[in-house]
Amino acid sequence: MTARFLPQRARTRLMWGGFVGLAALLAFAGYLASKPNPAASQQPTPQYPAWESPKLFTFPGDWNSIRATTVRTIYPAQASWEWVTSPEHLGSASVQAGTPCATCHGNPLVGQSSVPGWAGPPADHKQSLGCQACHGVLRQDIGEMGEELVEGEYGLENDPIEGKRPYVDVQVKAAYDADYLYLRFEWAAARPGILLDLWRWNGQKWEAWGGPKPDAPKAGRTPSYEDRLTLLVGLNIPAQDGARVGFSQAGCWVTCHSSLVKMPLEPTVEQIKADPYLGDKGLKKTEVLKYLLITRKETDAAGGWNKAKSREEIQRLLQLGQFLDMLMWRAARSGPLGYADDFYVLDYRNADKGKSMFSENALKDGKPTYMYDASKVGFNAIPEARLEELLTKSPLILGVTAVPFNPTATFQIGDIISRRVLTTPDGSRADILANSRWENGKWVLEMRRKLNTGNPDDVTLEPGKVFTIGIAIHDDMVSNRRHHVSFPVTLGLGVPADIVAVPVAQRTSGG
Secondary structure, eight states, X not given: OOGXXXXXHHHHHHHHHHHOOHHHHHHHHHHHHHSOOTTGGGOOOOOSOOEEOOOOOOOSSOGGGSOOEEEEEEOOTTOOHXXXXXXXXXXXXXXXXXXXXXXXXXXXXXTOSSOTTOOOSOTTHHHHTHHHHHHOOOOSOHHHHHHHHHTTGGGOOSSOOTTOOSEEEEEEEXXXXXXXXXXXXXXXXXXXXXXXXXXXXXXXXXXXXXXXXXXXXXXXXXXXXXXXXXXXXXXXXBSXXXXXXXXXXXXXXXXXXXXXXXXXXXXXXXXXXHSTTTSTTTTOOSSOOOOOGGGBSSOOTTOOTTOBOOHHHHHHHHHTTOSEEEEEEETTTTXXXXXXXXXXXXXXXXXXXXXXXXXXXXXXXXXXXXXXXXXXXXXXXXXXXXXXXXXXXXXXXXXXXXXXXXXXOOXXXXXXXXXXXXXXXXXXXXXEEEEEEEETTEEEEEEEEESOOOOTTSOOOXXXXXXXXEEEEEOSSBOGGGSEEOOOEEEEESSOSSEEEEEOOOOSSOO
Protein backbone atom coordinates (compact mmCIF):
# COMPACT_ATOMS: atom_id res chain seq x y z
CA MET A 1 0.00 0.00 0.00
CA THR A 2 1.37 3.41 -0.93
CA ALA A 3 1.64 6.35 1.44
CA ARG A 4 -1.09 8.25 -0.36
CA PHE A 5 -3.67 5.91 1.22
CA LEU A 6 -2.57 6.81 4.72
CA PRO A 7 -4.17 9.58 6.82
CA GLN A 8 -2.11 12.76 6.99
CA ARG A 9 -0.91 11.97 10.52
CA ALA A 10 0.38 8.55 9.49
CA ARG A 11 2.27 10.03 6.51
CA THR A 12 3.79 12.63 8.83
CA ARG A 13 4.96 9.90 11.20
CA LEU A 14 6.63 8.02 8.36
CA MET A 15 8.51 11.16 7.37
CA TRP A 16 9.70 11.66 10.94
CA GLY A 17 10.80 8.06 11.13
CA GLY A 18 12.84 8.32 7.92
CA PHE A 19 14.48 11.71 8.30
CA VAL A 20 14.69 12.67 11.93
CA GLY A 21 17.53 11.60 14.18
CA LEU A 22 17.50 10.65 17.83
CA ALA A 23 17.77 14.22 19.07
CA ALA A 24 14.76 15.30 17.05
CA LEU A 25 12.80 12.31 18.26
CA LEU A 26 13.54 13.25 21.86
CA ALA A 27 12.44 16.80 21.15
CA PHE A 28 9.27 15.49 19.57
CA ALA A 29 8.60 13.33 22.61
CA GLY A 30 8.95 16.44 24.77
CA TYR A 31 6.46 18.22 22.55
CA LEU A 32 3.95 15.39 22.90
CA ALA A 33 4.32 15.45 26.66
CA SER A 34 3.60 19.17 26.67
CA LYS A 35 0.46 18.96 24.49
CA PRO A 36 -2.77 19.92 26.25
CA ASN A 37 -4.72 16.96 27.52
CA PRO A 38 -8.20 16.99 25.93
CA ALA A 39 -9.62 15.24 28.99
CA ALA A 40 -8.18 17.92 31.27
CA SER A 41 -9.70 20.64 29.10
CA GLN A 42 -13.11 19.11 29.80
CA GLN A 43 -13.06 20.66 33.28
CA PRO A 44 -14.78 24.03 32.91
CA THR A 45 -14.87 26.97 35.29
CA PRO A 46 -18.27 26.89 37.05
CA GLN A 47 -20.45 29.77 35.87
CA TYR A 48 -24.01 28.60 36.49
CA PRO A 49 -25.92 27.84 39.68
CA ALA A 50 -26.56 24.18 40.44
CA TRP A 51 -29.65 22.65 38.85
CA GLU A 52 -31.44 19.52 40.03
CA SER A 53 -34.42 17.52 38.77
CA PRO A 54 -37.19 16.14 40.97
CA LYS A 55 -36.10 12.92 42.71
CA LEU A 56 -38.77 10.33 41.96
CA PHE A 57 -36.82 7.42 43.42
CA THR A 58 -34.12 6.71 45.97
CA PHE A 59 -31.26 4.34 45.20
CA PRO A 60 -31.44 1.56 47.83
CA GLY A 61 -27.67 1.03 48.00
CA ASP A 62 -24.52 3.11 48.47
CA TRP A 63 -23.04 4.38 45.21
CA ASN A 64 -19.77 5.16 46.99
CA SER A 65 -19.22 1.45 47.58
CA ILE A 66 -19.59 0.54 43.87
CA ARG A 67 -16.60 0.71 41.54
CA ALA A 68 -16.90 3.09 38.60
CA THR A 69 -15.94 2.09 35.06
CA THR A 70 -14.90 4.99 32.85
CA VAL A 71 -16.09 4.67 29.24
CA ARG A 72 -14.60 6.93 26.58
CA THR A 73 -17.03 8.28 23.98
CA ILE A 74 -15.49 9.75 20.84
CA TYR A 75 -16.62 12.12 18.12
CA PRO A 76 -17.59 10.01 15.05
CA ALA A 77 -18.17 12.79 12.48
CA GLN A 78 -20.04 11.22 9.53
CA ALA A 79 -18.65 7.70 9.85
CA SER A 80 -21.78 5.72 8.95
CA TRP A 81 -22.12 1.94 8.74
CA GLU A 82 -21.85 2.26 4.97
CA TRP A 83 -18.50 4.06 5.33
CA VAL A 84 -17.23 1.61 7.96
CA THR A 85 -17.90 -1.32 5.61
CA SER A 86 -16.59 0.41 2.47
CA PRO A 87 -13.08 0.20 0.95
CA GLU A 88 -12.49 3.75 2.20
CA HIS A 89 -12.22 2.26 5.69
CA LEU A 90 -9.06 0.17 5.69
CA GLY A 91 -10.47 -2.15 8.35
CA SER A 92 -13.72 -2.87 6.50
CA ALA A 93 -12.86 -6.52 5.76
CA SER A 94 -12.04 -7.13 9.42
CA VAL A 95 -15.32 -5.53 10.51
CA GLN A 96 -17.34 -7.68 8.13
CA ALA A 97 -15.50 -10.76 9.39
CA GLY A 98 -16.75 -9.98 12.91
CA THR A 99 -13.68 -8.29 14.41
CA PRO A 100 -14.72 -5.80 17.12
CA CYS A 101 -13.94 -2.16 16.35
CA ALA A 102 -12.01 -1.92 19.61
CA THR A 103 -9.51 -4.56 18.46
CA CYS A 104 -7.88 -2.09 16.08
CA HIS A 105 -8.91 1.23 17.57
CA GLY A 106 -8.36 0.66 21.27
CA ASN A 107 -10.24 -0.12 24.44
CA PRO A 108 -13.16 2.19 25.25
CA LEU A 109 -12.56 1.46 28.95
CA VAL A 110 -10.22 4.16 30.22
CA GLY A 111 -7.26 2.82 32.18
CA GLN A 112 -7.29 -0.61 30.54
CA SER A 113 -4.49 -0.98 28.03
CA SER A 114 -6.08 -3.58 25.79
CA VAL A 115 -9.42 -5.08 24.94
CA PRO A 116 -10.33 -7.94 27.32
CA GLY A 117 -9.36 -11.22 25.71
CA TRP A 118 -6.88 -9.55 23.35
CA ALA A 119 -3.31 -8.83 24.42
CA GLY A 120 -2.83 -6.04 21.90
CA PRO A 121 0.20 -5.51 19.67
CA PRO A 122 3.71 -5.83 21.13
CA ALA A 123 5.12 -2.72 22.75
CA ASP A 124 7.35 -1.95 19.75
CA HIS A 125 4.76 -2.90 17.12
CA LYS A 126 3.19 0.50 16.74
CA GLN A 127 6.57 2.25 16.60
CA SER A 128 7.75 -0.07 13.85
CA LEU A 129 4.97 1.12 11.55
CA GLY A 130 4.77 -2.42 10.25
CA CYS A 131 1.06 -3.23 10.09
CA GLN A 132 0.24 0.41 10.64
CA ALA A 133 2.00 1.36 7.43
CA CYS A 134 -0.79 -0.54 5.67
CA HIS A 135 -3.67 -0.09 8.07
CA GLY A 136 -3.03 3.53 8.95
CA VAL A 137 -6.01 3.89 11.25
CA LEU A 138 -4.73 1.47 13.92
CA ARG A 139 -5.04 3.11 17.33
CA GLN A 140 -4.20 1.92 20.81
CA ASP A 141 -5.91 4.99 22.26
CA ILE A 142 -9.33 5.80 20.79
CA GLY A 143 -9.05 9.35 22.07
CA GLU A 144 -6.48 9.99 19.35
CA MET A 145 -8.97 8.84 16.73
CA GLY A 146 -11.52 11.26 18.17
CA GLU A 147 -9.00 14.07 17.76
CA GLU A 148 -8.44 13.17 14.11
CA LEU A 149 -12.16 13.01 13.33
CA VAL A 150 -12.74 16.40 14.96
CA GLU A 151 -9.92 17.78 12.78
CA GLY A 152 -11.51 16.42 9.60
CA GLU A 153 -9.25 13.44 8.87
CA TYR A 154 -10.53 10.78 6.43
CA GLY A 155 -12.84 13.40 4.82
CA LEU A 156 -15.56 12.68 7.40
CA GLU A 157 -16.17 16.22 8.68
CA ASN A 158 -17.10 18.89 6.16
CA ASP A 159 -18.77 21.25 8.65
CA PRO A 160 -16.60 21.51 11.78
CA ILE A 161 -17.65 23.11 15.06
CA GLU A 162 -15.00 25.26 16.69
CA GLY A 163 -13.90 23.93 20.06
CA LYS A 164 -15.56 20.53 19.63
CA ARG A 165 -14.21 18.04 22.15
CA PRO A 166 -12.63 14.94 20.59
CA TYR A 167 -13.94 12.74 23.38
CA VAL A 168 -15.98 12.74 26.57
CA ASP A 169 -15.26 10.30 29.39
CA VAL A 170 -18.28 8.92 31.27
CA GLN A 171 -18.01 7.26 34.66
CA VAL A 172 -20.55 4.44 34.95
CA LYS A 173 -21.81 2.49 37.96
CA ALA A 174 -24.54 -0.16 37.95
CA ALA A 175 -26.59 -2.12 40.47
CA TYR A 176 -29.78 -4.15 40.60
CA ASP A 177 -32.26 -5.64 43.04
CA ALA A 178 -35.17 -8.05 42.60
CA ASP A 179 -37.12 -5.58 40.49
CA TYR A 180 -34.94 -2.81 39.10
CA LEU A 181 -31.71 -1.96 37.29
CA TYR A 182 -30.00 1.19 38.60
CA LEU A 183 -27.41 3.12 36.59
CA ARG A 184 -25.29 6.11 37.57
CA PHE A 185 -23.42 8.27 35.05
CA GLU A 186 -21.08 11.19 35.61
CA TRP A 187 -19.40 13.37 32.96
CA ALA A 188 -18.03 16.87 32.45
CA ALA A 189 -20.23 19.53 30.83
CA ALA A 190 -19.45 23.23 30.66
CA ARG A 191 -23.09 24.29 31.06
CA PRO A 192 -26.41 22.73 32.05
CA GLY A 193 -28.00 22.29 28.61
CA ILE A 194 -31.63 22.28 29.76
CA LEU A 195 -33.01 24.51 27.00
CA LEU A 196 -34.02 23.40 23.51
CA ASP A 197 -35.57 25.48 20.71
CA LEU A 198 -37.20 28.84 21.38
CA TRP A 199 -39.79 31.45 20.51
CA ARG A 200 -38.43 35.00 20.32
CA TRP A 201 -40.40 38.26 20.21
CA ASN A 202 -38.93 40.47 17.46
CA GLY A 203 -41.15 43.46 18.22
CA GLN A 204 -43.83 42.47 15.72
CA LYS A 205 -44.27 38.73 15.98
CA TRP A 206 -43.03 35.58 17.70
CA GLU A 207 -40.41 33.84 15.55
CA ALA A 208 -38.66 30.48 15.81
CA TRP A 209 -35.26 30.97 17.40
CA GLY A 210 -32.32 29.04 18.77
CA GLY A 211 -31.42 25.59 17.51
CA PRO A 212 -28.24 23.48 17.49
CA LYS A 213 -24.71 24.32 16.43
CA PRO A 214 -23.47 24.93 13.78
CA ASP A 215 -26.77 25.78 12.04
CA ALA A 216 -28.10 28.39 14.49
CA PRO A 217 -24.97 30.60 14.60
CA LYS A 218 -24.72 30.47 10.80
CA ALA A 219 -28.29 31.80 10.60
CA GLY A 220 -27.55 34.57 13.10
CA ARG A 221 -29.49 32.93 15.94
CA THR A 222 -28.39 32.31 19.50
CA PRO A 223 -27.65 28.54 19.71
CA SER A 224 -29.69 26.45 22.11
CA TYR A 225 -29.93 22.69 22.42
CA GLU A 226 -30.25 20.13 25.18
CA ASP A 227 -27.63 17.86 26.70
CA ARG A 228 -28.39 14.16 26.40
CA LEU A 229 -27.17 10.76 27.50
CA THR A 230 -28.40 7.84 25.42
CA LEU A 231 -27.96 4.16 26.17
CA LEU A 232 -28.51 1.40 23.60
CA VAL A 233 -29.06 -2.01 25.21
CA GLY A 234 -29.40 -5.41 23.58
CA LEU A 235 -27.92 -8.75 22.69
CA ASN A 236 -25.93 -9.44 19.52
CA ILE A 237 -28.35 -8.21 16.86
CA PRO A 238 -26.71 -8.85 13.44
CA ALA A 239 -25.80 -5.79 11.41
CA GLN A 240 -27.88 -7.16 8.51
CA ASP A 241 -29.24 -10.49 7.32
CA GLY A 242 -26.45 -13.07 7.20
CA ALA A 243 -23.80 -10.77 8.67
CA ARG A 244 -21.00 -12.10 10.87
CA VAL A 245 -20.79 -8.75 12.67
CA GLY A 246 -23.42 -7.22 14.89
CA PHE A 247 -24.16 -4.88 17.76
CA SER A 248 -21.77 -6.73 20.10
CA GLN A 249 -18.80 -5.97 17.83
CA ALA A 250 -19.69 -2.63 16.20
CA GLY A 251 -22.08 -1.04 18.69
CA CYS A 252 -24.31 1.80 17.57
CA TRP A 253 -22.64 1.93 14.16
CA VAL A 254 -25.01 -0.84 13.05
CA THR A 255 -27.88 1.66 13.50
CA CYS A 256 -26.17 4.64 11.84
CA HIS A 257 -26.55 5.07 8.09
CA SER A 258 -25.65 7.56 5.40
CA SER A 259 -29.36 8.36 4.96
CA LEU A 260 -29.88 9.69 8.49
CA VAL A 261 -30.41 13.36 9.35
CA LYS A 262 -27.29 15.46 8.60
CA MET A 263 -25.55 12.50 6.98
CA PRO A 264 -24.06 12.55 3.45
CA LEU A 265 -26.99 10.89 1.60
CA GLU A 266 -29.90 12.29 3.62
CA PRO A 267 -33.08 12.14 1.49
CA THR A 268 -35.33 15.15 1.06
CA VAL A 269 -38.56 15.62 2.99
CA GLU A 270 -40.47 15.10 -0.24
CA GLN A 271 -38.71 11.77 -0.89
CA ILE A 272 -39.47 10.55 2.62
CA LYS A 273 -43.13 11.60 2.50
CA ALA A 274 -43.53 9.72 -0.78
CA ASP A 275 -42.08 6.48 0.60
CA PRO A 276 -44.87 3.92 1.21
CA TYR A 277 -43.38 2.72 4.50
CA LEU A 278 -41.95 5.84 6.18
CA GLY A 279 -44.04 8.49 4.46
CA ASP A 280 -47.58 9.84 4.41
CA LYS A 281 -49.15 6.41 3.80
CA GLY A 282 -47.05 4.70 6.45
CA LEU A 283 -45.28 5.97 9.58
CA LYS A 284 -45.82 9.63 8.54
CA LYS A 285 -42.19 10.63 9.06
CA THR A 286 -40.35 13.57 7.54
CA GLU A 287 -36.79 12.57 8.48
CA VAL A 288 -34.82 9.32 8.69
CA LEU A 289 -33.62 8.27 12.15
CA LYS A 290 -31.73 5.18 13.31
CA TYR A 291 -32.75 1.78 11.94
CA LEU A 292 -31.44 -1.78 11.69
CA LEU A 293 -30.63 -3.27 8.31
CA ILE A 294 -32.32 -6.55 9.29
CA THR A 295 -35.55 -4.63 8.59
CA ARG A 296 -34.53 -3.88 4.97
CA LYS A 297 -35.03 -6.11 1.94
CA GLU A 298 -31.75 -4.87 0.46
CA THR A 299 -29.15 -2.23 1.11
CA ASP A 300 -27.40 0.45 -0.90
CA ALA A 301 -24.90 3.27 -0.41
CA ALA A 302 -27.47 5.18 1.66
CA GLY A 303 -28.29 2.16 3.81
CA GLY A 304 -31.65 1.15 2.36
CA TRP A 305 -33.89 3.66 4.15
CA ASN A 306 -36.58 3.21 1.45
CA LYS A 307 -36.32 -0.57 1.16
CA ALA A 308 -38.24 -1.70 4.24
CA LYS A 309 -39.51 -5.25 4.61
CA SER A 310 -43.23 -5.83 5.10
CA ARG A 311 -44.93 -4.73 8.30
CA GLU A 312 -45.56 -8.38 9.13
CA GLU A 313 -41.88 -9.28 8.84
CA ILE A 314 -40.85 -6.32 10.99
CA GLN A 315 -43.49 -7.12 13.60
CA ARG A 316 -42.10 -10.65 13.74
CA LEU A 317 -38.61 -9.28 14.47
CA LEU A 318 -40.07 -7.24 17.33
CA GLN A 319 -41.77 -10.33 18.77
CA LEU A 320 -38.47 -12.24 18.55
CA GLY A 321 -36.65 -9.49 20.48
CA GLN A 322 -34.51 -8.53 17.47
CA PHE A 323 -34.35 -4.85 18.39
CA LEU A 324 -32.28 -2.52 20.53
CA ASP A 325 -33.70 -0.81 23.59
CA MET A 326 -32.89 2.90 23.80
CA LEU A 327 -32.89 4.79 27.11
CA MET A 328 -32.59 8.50 26.35
CA TRP A 329 -32.24 11.12 29.08
CA ARG A 330 -32.80 14.56 27.63
CA ALA A 331 -31.89 17.51 29.82
CA ALA A 332 -34.60 19.76 28.35
CA ARG A 333 -37.44 17.41 27.39
CA SER A 334 -37.37 14.74 30.10
CA GLY A 335 -34.86 15.66 32.83
CA PRO A 336 -36.89 18.49 34.43
CA LEU A 337 -39.70 15.99 35.09
CA GLY A 338 -37.47 13.31 36.65
CA TYR A 339 -37.68 10.90 33.70
CA ALA A 340 -35.63 9.53 30.83
CA ASP A 341 -37.38 8.87 27.53
CA ASP A 342 -37.91 5.33 26.21
CA PHE A 343 -37.41 4.20 22.58
CA TYR A 344 -36.47 1.12 20.62
CA VAL A 345 -34.52 0.85 17.36
CA LEU A 346 -35.84 -1.54 14.73
CA ASP A 347 -37.29 -0.23 11.46
CA TYR A 348 -36.93 3.29 12.88
CA ARG A 349 -36.12 4.95 16.18
CA ASN A 350 -39.57 4.32 17.60
CA ALA A 351 -41.01 5.83 20.77
CA ASP A 352 -42.44 3.31 23.23
CA LYS A 353 -46.21 3.34 23.62
CA GLY A 354 -47.69 5.94 25.95
CA LYS A 355 -47.98 9.68 26.38
CA SER A 356 -44.91 11.74 25.55
CA MET A 357 -43.35 13.96 28.21
CA PHE A 358 -43.16 16.98 25.92
CA SER A 359 -45.17 18.73 23.24
CA GLU A 360 -44.91 21.79 21.04
CA ASN A 361 -45.71 25.13 22.66
CA ALA A 362 -47.52 25.92 19.43
CA LEU A 363 -48.42 29.35 18.16
CA LYS A 364 -52.13 30.20 18.31
CA ASP A 365 -53.15 33.38 16.55
CA GLY A 366 -49.46 34.16 16.35
CA LYS A 367 -48.83 33.74 20.08
CA PRO A 368 -47.35 30.83 22.08
CA THR A 369 -49.90 28.67 23.88
CA TYR A 370 -47.98 29.01 27.17
CA MET A 371 -45.65 31.48 28.83
CA TYR A 372 -43.72 31.42 32.09
CA ASP A 373 -45.53 31.91 35.39
CA ALA A 374 -44.00 35.11 36.77
CA SER A 375 -45.22 34.24 40.27
CA LYS A 376 -43.05 31.10 40.16
CA VAL A 377 -39.93 32.12 38.20
CA GLY A 378 -40.02 35.93 38.23
CA PHE A 379 -40.71 36.54 34.51
CA ASN A 380 -43.22 35.87 31.72
CA ALA A 381 -40.39 35.53 29.21
CA ILE A 382 -36.61 35.40 29.47
CA PRO A 383 -34.82 38.56 28.24
CA GLU A 384 -32.40 37.41 25.54
CA ALA A 385 -29.50 39.22 27.19
CA ARG A 386 -30.11 37.19 30.37
CA LEU A 387 -30.62 33.81 28.71
CA GLU A 388 -27.44 32.27 30.10
CA GLU A 389 -27.95 33.88 33.52
CA LEU A 390 -31.50 32.46 33.80
CA LEU A 391 -30.75 29.14 32.08
CA THR A 392 -31.54 26.99 35.12
CA LYS A 393 -35.06 28.52 35.29
CA SER A 394 -35.87 27.83 31.64
CA PRO A 395 -37.90 24.54 31.68
CA LEU A 396 -41.58 25.21 30.89
CA ILE A 397 -43.62 22.66 32.86
CA LEU A 398 -47.41 22.42 32.96
CA GLY A 399 -48.74 23.03 36.45
CA VAL A 400 -45.31 24.14 37.68
CA THR A 401 -43.75 26.99 35.68
CA ALA A 402 -46.16 27.29 32.72
CA VAL A 403 -49.40 29.29 32.51
CA PRO A 404 -51.65 29.98 29.52
CA PHE A 405 -50.38 32.87 27.42
CA ASN A 406 -51.85 36.19 28.49
CA PRO A 407 -52.62 38.30 25.38
CA THR A 408 -52.52 41.49 27.48
CA ALA A 409 -48.98 40.85 28.71
CA THR A 410 -46.27 43.12 27.33
CA PHE A 411 -42.95 41.92 25.94
CA GLN A 412 -39.66 43.49 24.91
CA ILE A 413 -37.72 42.78 21.72
CA GLY A 414 -35.63 39.67 22.30
CA ASP A 415 -37.88 38.10 24.95
CA ILE A 416 -37.62 34.30 24.89
CA ILE A 417 -40.16 31.54 25.66
CA SER A 418 -39.41 27.82 25.35
CA ARG A 419 -41.00 26.06 22.35
CA ARG A 420 -41.40 22.87 24.38
CA VAL A 421 -43.87 22.38 27.21
CA LEU A 422 -43.46 19.41 29.55
CA THR A 423 -45.96 17.12 31.25
CA THR A 424 -45.81 13.76 33.05
CA PRO A 425 -45.62 10.74 30.65
CA ASP A 426 -47.43 7.44 31.00
CA GLY A 427 -47.44 3.88 29.65
CA SER A 428 -44.26 2.24 28.42
CA ARG A 429 -42.93 5.74 27.65
CA ALA A 430 -42.71 6.32 31.43
CA ASP A 431 -40.64 3.24 32.31
CA ILE A 432 -37.43 5.08 33.22
CA LEU A 433 -37.08 7.39 36.21
CA ALA A 434 -34.06 9.70 36.17
CA ASN A 435 -32.55 11.82 38.93
CA SER A 436 -30.23 14.39 37.37
CA ARG A 437 -28.07 17.16 38.75
CA TRP A 438 -25.66 19.63 37.16
CA GLU A 439 -23.14 21.31 39.45
CA ASN A 440 -19.58 22.64 39.19
CA GLY A 441 -19.13 21.65 35.55
CA LYS A 442 -20.49 18.11 35.56
CA TRP A 443 -23.66 16.09 35.24
CA VAL A 444 -24.58 13.29 37.63
CA LEU A 445 -27.45 11.15 36.37
CA GLU A 446 -29.16 8.18 38.01
CA MET A 447 -31.62 5.97 36.11
CA ARG A 448 -34.01 3.32 37.41
CA ARG A 449 -35.79 0.85 35.15
CA LYS A 450 -37.63 -2.39 35.85
CA LEU A 451 -35.70 -5.49 34.88
CA ASN A 452 -38.85 -6.78 33.22
CA THR A 453 -41.24 -3.99 32.28
CA GLY A 454 -43.73 -6.41 30.76
CA ASN A 455 -43.76 -4.29 27.60
CA PRO A 456 -42.94 -5.83 24.21
CA ASP A 457 -40.94 -2.73 23.21
CA ASP A 458 -38.41 -3.17 26.05
CA VAL A 459 -35.51 -5.62 26.42
CA THR A 460 -35.97 -7.88 29.45
CA LEU A 461 -32.93 -7.77 31.75
CA GLU A 462 -32.07 -10.88 33.77
CA PRO A 463 -29.55 -11.41 36.59
CA GLY A 464 -26.75 -13.71 35.47
CA LYS A 465 -26.81 -12.46 31.88
CA VAL A 466 -24.49 -10.15 29.96
CA PHE A 467 -25.83 -7.48 27.64
CA THR A 468 -24.11 -5.18 25.16
CA ILE A 469 -24.51 -1.44 25.61
CA GLY A 470 -23.43 1.67 23.75
CA ILE A 471 -23.28 5.15 25.28
CA ALA A 472 -23.77 8.48 23.50
CA ILE A 473 -23.35 12.02 24.84
CA HIS A 474 -24.75 15.22 23.36
CA ASP A 475 -23.33 18.43 24.80
CA ASP A 476 -22.37 21.97 23.80
CA MET A 477 -25.71 22.57 22.06
CA VAL A 478 -25.47 20.02 19.23
CA SER A 479 -27.91 17.52 17.75
CA ASN A 480 -28.08 14.51 15.45
CA ARG A 481 -24.75 13.04 14.35
CA ARG A 482 -22.68 15.54 16.35
CA HIS A 483 -22.81 13.50 19.54
CA HIS A 484 -19.98 11.47 21.09
CA VAL A 485 -20.34 7.67 21.01
CA SER A 486 -18.64 4.68 22.59
CA PHE A 487 -17.58 1.41 21.11
CA PRO A 488 -19.72 -1.42 22.52
CA VAL A 489 -19.10 -2.48 26.11
CA THR A 490 -20.70 -5.22 28.15
CA LEU A 491 -23.01 -4.93 31.16
CA GLY A 492 -23.29 -7.99 33.40
CA LEU A 493 -25.96 -8.35 36.06
CA GLY A 494 -24.00 -9.96 38.85
CA VAL A 495 -21.56 -11.65 36.44
CA PRO A 496 -18.18 -10.59 34.98
CA ALA A 497 -18.39 -7.92 32.27
CA ASP A 498 -16.88 -4.55 31.41
CA ILE A 499 -19.44 -2.98 33.75
CA VAL A 500 -20.73 -5.19 36.56
CA ALA A 501 -24.12 -4.39 38.07
CA VAL A 502 -23.85 -5.45 41.70
CA PRO A 503 -26.82 -6.78 43.70
CA VAL A 504 -28.24 -4.51 46.39
CA ALA A 505 -30.95 -5.11 48.97
CA GLN A 506 -34.31 -3.50 48.36
CA ARG A 507 -35.59 -0.90 50.77
CA THR A 508 -38.65 -1.94 52.70
CA SER A 509 -40.10 1.57 52.37
CA GLY A 510 -39.50 4.80 50.51
CA GLY A 511 -39.25 5.69 46.82
